[in-house]
Amino acid sequence: MAEVTLRNVKKQFGDTAVIKGVDLDVSDGEFCVFVGPSGCGKSTLLRMIAGLEEISSGELKIGGQDMTMVAPADRGVAMVFQSYALYPHMTVEQNIGFGLRMTGHSKDEIAKRTKVATEMLQLDALLKRKPSQLSGGQRQRVAIGRAIVRQPKVFLFDEPLSNLDAALRVQMRIEIGKLHQDLKATMIYVTHDQVEAMTMADKIVVLHAGVIEQVGSPLELYHRPNNLFVAGFIGSPKMNFIKATASPSDEGKIAVTLPGGGLLSLNGGGAKLAANTPVTLGVRPEHLLIGAKGDASLPAKVRLAEYLGSESMFYASLADGSDISVKADGLAKAAAGSGLAIGVPAAACHLFDASGQAIVNGDLTK
Numbered sequence: 007m008a009e010v011t012l013r014n015v016k017k018q019f020g021d022t023a024v025i026k027g028v029d030l031d032v033s034d035g036e037f038c039v040f041v042g043p044s045g046c047g048k049s050t051l052l053r054m055i056a057g058l059e060e061i062s063s064g065e066l067k068i069g070g071q072d073m074t075m076v077a078p079a080d081r082g083v084a085m086v087f088q089s090y091a092l093y094p095h096m097t098v099e100q101n102i103g104f105g106l107r108m109t110g111h112s113k114d115e116i117a118k119r120t121k122v123a124t125e126m127l128q129l130d131a132l133l134k135r136k137p138s139q140l141s142g143g144q145r146q147r148v149a150i151g152r153a154i155v156r157q158p159k160v161f162l163f164d165e166p167l168s169n170l171d172a173a174l175r176v177q178m179r180i181e182i183g184k185l186h187q188d189l190k191a192t193m194i195y196v197t198h199d200q201v202e203a204m205t206m207a208d209k210i211v212v213l214h215a216g217v218i219e220q221v222g223s224p225l226e227l228y229h230r231p232n233n234l235f236v237a238g239f240i241g242s243p244k245m246n247f248i249k250a251t252a253s254p255s256d257e258g259k260i261a262v263t264l265p266g267g268g269l270l271s272l273n274g275g276g277a278k279l280a281a282n283t284p285v286t287l288g289v290r291p292e293h294l295l296i297g298a299k300g301d302a303s304l305p306a307k308v309r310l311a312e313y314l315g316s317e318s319m320f321y322a323s324l325a326d327g328s329d330i331s332v333k334a335d336g337l338a339k340a341a342a343g344s345g346l347a348i349g350v351p352a353a354a355c356h357l358f359d360a361s362g363q364a365i366v367n368g369d370l371t372k
């Protein structure tokens with residue numbers, strides 16, 4: 007068993023607090039993805055789990071064992087970096103076996119484990135090549151191979167695919183997914199890529215300035231963000247945030263007044279509001295409708311239209327001058343400069359209070 011648990015884990019670099027008290031449970035065999043803006047502490051947290059960075063305070067356990075005083079090599083973890091860090095003078099085979107040679111494994115054992123890893127990663131035909139004779143994707147597979155042969159209980163990946171082109175990223179993403187299924191190891195994976203996070207993760211951890219904003223399955227985070235930060239971070243294109251006012255109305259409903267005067271009635275979910283409370287209405291571009299549809303209408307003026315074939319994106323201005331984007335089907339048309347009625351479906355709406363906490367998270371997943 008190799009669950010990873012962090013309790014009130016903190017990291018200071020000099021006077022600067024970078025990780026400010028993280029509590030997290032990653033179950034045995036789980037694929038856990040860390041996301042968050044640049045500089046929020048993803049790599050630092052991963053490096054602390056790997057033992058490459060000391061923990062300032064708090065507790066880290068892997069497989070139930072306290073890791074504070076355990077050297078990186080003895081933690082049962084293997085890390086794969088964005089830069090592949092292969093030895094240029096060694097062949098693929100030597101690169102993959104290097105760690106095992108250092109730890110004194112027998113030639114037979116090294117050969118056996120290398121064979122399993124290179125077959126899994128389809129590197130068997132490239133064993134005698136040097137890194138300079140490989141493509142980026144092949145190099146990254148060698149780096150992953152080097153981790154696999156160590157038979158770690160926990161794999162740690164720090165943006166392993168960000169040096170690859172789009173097509174290769176998709177292919178490697180699928181390969182890492184398969185690897186996870188085959189090895190059933192615990193994996194913690196840092197990425198900037200929304201699609202990687204949504205498709206690979208059992209559990210996503212959203213980090214922001216050294217604290218966890220929310221932990222949940224990809225769809226929980228998409229449909230039920232706790233706050234404005236998570237709502238804005240998860241999902242691409244980004245959720246629209248519209249300034250509005252909200253008042254309690256009949257039967258636990260909330261009446262929201264939209265820019266342009268439209269009225270929207272939302273299920274309140276028990277929220278207690280004073281009359282005319284300033285709120286932020288959140289609604290994703292893909293949930294908005296073109297034309298007089300939905301439960302309320304937002305008058306807008308189109309600034310830019312993008313026709314992508316599979317979908318059309320419209321960037322428009324609302325009555326209060328704020329921006330909104332709408333993702334519509336590929337046949338939808340609206341010319342720049344023209345007026346546009348945008349339909350708002352109540353079930354897809356989120357409401358955030360002045361402090362950014364979610365009051366309402368729509369009815370799509372109820």
Ligand SMILES: Nc1ncnc2c1ncn2[C@@H]1O[C@H](COP(=O)(O)OP(=O)(O)OP(=O)(O)O)[C@@H](O)[C@H]1O
Nearest residue numbers: 019022024042043044045046047048049050051198
């Ligand atoms: N050795 C160090 N000394 C001082 N500050 C550091 C050190 N390493 C990292 N930091 C700071 O800690 C913060 C978190 O860095 P970290 O590398 O963990 O971010 P990240 O979330 O991985 O960002 P990115 O997405 O850009 O890789 C940053 O503000 C960074 O400048």
Ligand SMILES: [Mg+2]
Nearest residue numbers: 048049050164
């Ligand atoms: Mg990083």
